[in-house]
Amino acid sequence: MEEDLNKNKKNSRRQFLKKGLMAGAGVAIGGGLITAYVDATATATGEKVKVLTTDGEIMEVDQGLLKLPRISREESHKGIPGRKFVMVIDLGKCKNARKCVEACQKGHHLPKSQEFMKVYLLQDSEKTAPYWFPKPCFHCDNPLCVSVCPVGATFKRTDGIVLIDNQRCIGCKFCMTGCPYSTRVFAWKHYHEYDEDKQPYSPEASSPGKEGTVSKCDFCPDLIRVGKIPYCAAACPMGVIYFGDVDEDTVTNGTETFQFSQLIHDRAGYRYLETLGTRPCVYYLPPVDRQFEVDRGFGDLDESIKERYKDTPYSKKNKP
Amino acid sequence: MEPEQKNPLSEFAPQLERTSIQGYAWIVFLVFIIGIGVYAFLQQVFRGHEVTGMRDNVVWGVYIVNFIFFMGVSYAGALISGTLHLFKTAWRKPVIRIAEFITIISLLIGPCFILLCIGRLDKLHYLVLFGRIQSPITWDVIAISTDIFGCLIFLYLALLRDLATLRDYELLQLPKWRKKLYKILALGYTGAPEQQQRLNRATNIMAAMVISIAIIVYSVLAWIFSVTLQPGWHSTIFGPYFVIAAVYSGSAVMIICMWVFRKVYHLEEYITKKHFVAVGVIMLVLAAFFGYFTFSDYLTKWYGSEKNDELLIQLLFREFYWPFIISNYVGVLLPLLVVGIAKFRTITNITLTSVVVIIALWLNRYIIVVPTLESPYLPIQDSRPEWMNYSATWVEWSLTATGVAVFCLLFTVASKFITIVPVSGVQGEEKKEEALV
Numbered sequence: 001m002e003e004d005l006n007k008n009k010k011n012s013r014r015q016f017l018k019k020g021l022m023a024g025a026g027v028a029i030g031g032g033l034i035t036a037y038v039d040a041t042a043t044a045t046g047e048k049v050k051v052l053t054t055d056g057e058i059m060e061v062d063q064g065l066l067k068l069p070r071i072s073r074e075e076s077h078k079g080i081p082g083r084k085f086v087m088v089i090d091l092g093k094c095k096n097a098r099k100c101v102e103a104c105q106k107g108h109h110l111p112k113s114q115e116f117m118k119v120y121l122l123q124d125s126e127k128t129a130p131y132w133f134p135k136p137c138f139h140c141d142n143p144l145c146v147s148v149c150p151v152g153a154t155f156k157r158t159d160g161i162v163l164i165d166n167q168r169c170i171g172c173k174f175c176m177t178g179c180p181y182s183t184r185v186f187a188w189k190h191y192h193e194y195d196e197d198k199q200p201y202s203p204e205a206s207s208p209g210k211e212g213t214v215s216k217c218d219f220c221p222d223l224i225r226v227g228k229i230p231y232c233a234a235a236c237p238m239g240v241i242y243f244g245d246v247d248e249d250t251v252t253n254g255t256e257t258f259q260f261s262q263l264i265h266d267r268a269g270y271r272y273l274e275t276l277g278t279r280p281c282v283y284y285l286p287p288v289d290r291q292f293e294v295d296r297g298f299g300d301l302d303e304s305i306k307e308r309y310k311d312t313p314y315s316k317k318n319k320p
Numbered sequence: 321m322e323p324e325q326k327n328p329l330s331e332f333a334p335q336l337e338r339t340s341i342q343g344y345a346w347i348v349f350l351v352f353i354i355g356i357g358v359y360a361f362l363q364q365v366f367r368g369h370e371v372t373g374m375r376d377n378v379v380w381g382v383y384i385v386n387f388i389f390f391m392g393v394s395y396a397g398a399l400i401s402g403t404l405h406l407f408k409t410a411w412r413k414p415v416i417r418i419a420e421f422i423t424i425i426s427l428l429i430g431p432c433f434i435l436l437c438i439g440r441l442d443k444l445h446y447l448v449l450f451g452r453i454q455s456p457i458t459w460d461v462i463a464i465s466t467d468i469f470g471c472l473i474f475l476y477l478a479l480l481r482d483l484a485t486l487r488d489y490e491l492l493q494l495p496k497w498r499k500k501l502y503k504i505l506a507l508g509y510t511g512a513p514e515q516q517q518r519l520n521r522a523t524n525i526m527a528a529m530v531i532s533i534a535i536i537v538y539s540v541l542a543w544i545f546s547v548t549l550q551p552g553w554h555s556t557i558f559g560p561y562f563v564i565a566a567v568y569s570g571s572a573v574m575i576i577c578m579w580v581f582r583k584v585y586h587l588e589e590y591i592t593k594k595h596f597v598a599v600g601v602i603m604l605v606l607a608a609f610f611g612y613f614t615f616s617d618y619l620t621k622w623y624g625s626e627k628n629d630e631l632l633i634q635l636l637f638r639e640f641y642w643p644f645i646i647s648n649y650v651g652v653l654l655p656l657l658v659v660g661i662a663k664f665r666t667i668t669n670i671t672l673t674s675v676v677v678i679i680a681l682w683l684n685r686y687i688i689v690v691p692t693l694e695s696p697y698l699p700i701q702d703s704r705p706e707w708m709n710y711s712a713t714w715v716e717w718s719l720t721a722t723g724v725a726v727f728c729l730l731f732t733v734a735s736k737f738i739t740i741v742p743v744s745g746v747q748g749e750e751k752k753e754e755a756l757v
Contacts, residue, residue, distance in 0.1 A: 118701075120698060120699070120701055121701065122698075122699075135698065144548065144549060147454050147455070148454075148455050148456060148457070148547070148548070149452065149455055150447055150451060150452060150455040150457035150458050150461070151443075151446045151447060151449075151450040151451065151452065151455075152450050152452050153446075168443075168446065168450065169439070169440065169443075170438055170439065170440050170443045170444060170446050170447065171438050171439015171440045171443075172437070172438050172439070172457060173379040173380065173437070173439070174455070174456075174457055174544070176376070176379045177379060177380065177545075177548050177550060177553075177693065178548050178549075180548075180549040180550065180696070180697050181697065181698060182376070182377065182696045182697070182698050182700070184376075185376050186369075186375075186376055186379060186439065187368075187439070188368055188369045188370040188374075188375065189367065189368030189369070189370040190368060211368055211439070212368065212369065212438075212439030212440040213439055213440060214439075273697060276549050276697075278549075304703050305703070307703035308701045308702055308703045309701060310703075311701075312699070312701065
């Protein structure tokens, strides 16, 4: 840790991506904007770790007391300096295992009815192949949701992430109609899951949720700050979801790391509904060289989840 | 006002002085409906927006439809009264007050419906505190508040002469506080030539302002939809289309109000068939425009058949078949036939047509708002029927009924405060008109 901190900024960032991201663990390095939130109710382990405070000072805290840092509302509007995040989703590997959905819901303390990550069964036309399509927020570079927000509750950061501040959100839902990808969800009532999160609210954690406000996939900047990849990417058993940095030109799913530009070039990566001009930060690799039959996606699903896909053209065609 | 004339107020005074048993029953009935609405609203506040039929796909429902509807009626009132005033239309006098009341009353109700749609009413002041000019909602906040302000001034200027007449009419049997109120509100207007000149000039300026504000405000409202990328909303025609639809609905509401007040206050002598036909012809012209705009909009969507437009049109003709037919066929053709053909042109027929037109235009807004939200770019894949298709709950219907009830109640109360036919100069105008004929 100490060594890392002494290195120059650029080096430490590279270190962060190569080692930190691949290992999927480690404590905050990088921009140096860490606010360690110490939970008084947690038990001490006796093991000390060094963290960097917002004032730029190094302080020692007990590891047991250290939770994911919660960045203040003001700080979370700024973004992590010098970064530009990107996600790549390999459609050839997805089999609708839904671990991304579950991990995301758990990580963000969401009720069952709220999914930041949704998995669609798409088929572009009658003769084309059906495929599973995991859809996070695209964190567009030209986000209509941000343009239409009347109070600045949703905002685009310097690192490319589009976040929502639910303490600012008035719940007009204009952003939900503005988003052409149906990404945003609304809290139609107070869900008890929101109470599970005892930490103070931070837009970076999108938790705890709040009745009457909008929320969505946040690219997990709280995890990024401690050198981890988002919940969905880490949880996927097939390694479908890659996360990384455009400027570093690196993406990783936790086990494999690729050069982003090369990967997009070699695999003909594309962005969904490019014609709309929203300029998403999420790229898809076409569903070629499939590892699984589409039907495998119906494997061990709950009946209610299976029901979801019963009206898709694919399911209608293949009715027993 | 010629002083030697018999004061026209003597005829209208009973309207202000007494309320019949039926009148009270009517008010109690309205208050009852509003009471249910208050209960529904409390349900929504305490149990969350879950009590409505809105969900993550259809995030806007009947509330927004009502918002567009009432705002439309209001702008229509402004446009009609402003235009009639500005062009000094001969027959306007007995009906112009109705148009003015429609404007201001629906303008007070409309914005309440958008508030019902907002998740956190406790943070409403953020719209001002943190308002961002990029957002069409901010445009709307500025535009609507300007409109309310402008319309209130216009209405007040239009009322001033009558308030002075009411103050000066000593035979009026009213409690002291009301007479005092008239005195304060009349602002010492005596009808001196200089005062008249100033008042006329001010009213003319406000009439012109109100017309332009109404067009701007309703276009801004339309842009809330058309600035998004949603199939069906992302249309350049929406601004003018909404303005035309608004004036159209307003002309229909005006005819119904004319019919009601004619019956209730026995105004047969003042509001005649001539007025119904005149407003009916306005309605006819607007029906033609409305039909033309609707046709243009759907023709271009259908002919080019972009995938998502095609899905939307399929949905319209499958699940929204009857609303589509009523709003875009019946709602266009009926006024053309009834008002267009002299044989059908009776007061009852024109009024019944207006009722159909109002229903058609409400449905028109419904099939603009809901089907688009039910056919987004990414198909809705959900197992819960209420998350796939919108259907309004009793809470939403009850609050819709409350909106209508408040409209009726405020109109009733207003007609108890000021005569529904302007008393100042009405006879003078009639005489002039007769001379013209």
